[in-house]
Amino acid sequence: MLFSRCSISTESAWGYSLHAYNAVTLSPYAGIYSHLVQESIIAFLESTDFENAIRLTVSLGGDADTMGAITGGIAEAYYKEVPPHIRQKVIKRLSDEFIEIMHEFYEKYVRT
Template sequence: MLGAIAGDVIGSVHEGAGTKVKEFPLFTAASTFTDDSVLTVAVADCLVNGGDYADCFHRYFHAYPDAGFGLGFARWAMTRAREPYNSFGNGSAMRVSPVGYAFNTLEETIEEARCSAAVSHDHPEGIRGAQAVAAAVFLARTGHDKPLIRAELEQRFGYDLRRRLSEIRPRYRFDVSCQGSVPESIIAFLESEDYEDAVRNAISLGGDADTMACIAGAIAEAYYGGVPPAVAEETRGRLDRPLCQVVERFESCYGTPL
């Protein structure tokens, strides 16, 4: 899950900037975790310690209210609502990566991804986005190659993953929907050479940079066998102690990619 958090931190300074290049400093003084990291940790917390996803999301929102949450989620969490709000935003997909480590089969992973999404993002596209990302992480960490990952995701979720970044980048714009950002984030991973390249690919599309880098980084960590040590160290240094403690507990429970 640290790969997702690192992608978020790296992408945070590119949010809304429309970055269309891959050459940029990985970290700056302003690089910070956002709601993507906070809710990724919340999912990990639920998986390690049990509990209800909605309750956990509410608790983390109130602990980090200034992390940059979307308006719909903020309204839902602020009032501790129990009913989902039919969202197809990519918030369901940005937080789901820990699910890809916590189960032994793809079917279990996909079902738990649905559960993690549906408490807020119960629109079919919100659920599909979360399931696709969790499935990609599961397949990557269990040793499947990129052609199989692409084929499995296309067959199960109907995404067009045959496009090239060079085709997508010129016309791509900021899009916070699952259907408009999850496939592109997966393609950023599929075209990558290593973890860092996946994150740079995602940011270079000029869209919802922190979330797309979070998603691509999550899959890349699982596929490439971890996060580069320098990136991991820098990322951990940007987290507060409560978030770090959950990350450490999750890693001790579920280990690192196979």
């Protein structure tokens, strides 16, 4: 996140090409959890916007809900928001208690 906020490309920061690894062609999920974070980050790095990041992650298959949560968290921080059409669909499914917690979290940690 620091690199994105300072307009430093990930490739120049780490010194290697991330395009050599294509997240869409990952091997099928084999139940190995140690790869979830790596695959989630790579899907984010190859994305063009929030929704694209989630779609890339889901297209990998496997533990898509966990990977989507990881990728979604990174993508929201980087792209600065969840698109309104996605946010509205999610909020409709949340209880009032969760919505209140979400708003408190955003006020305390995100909008500072």
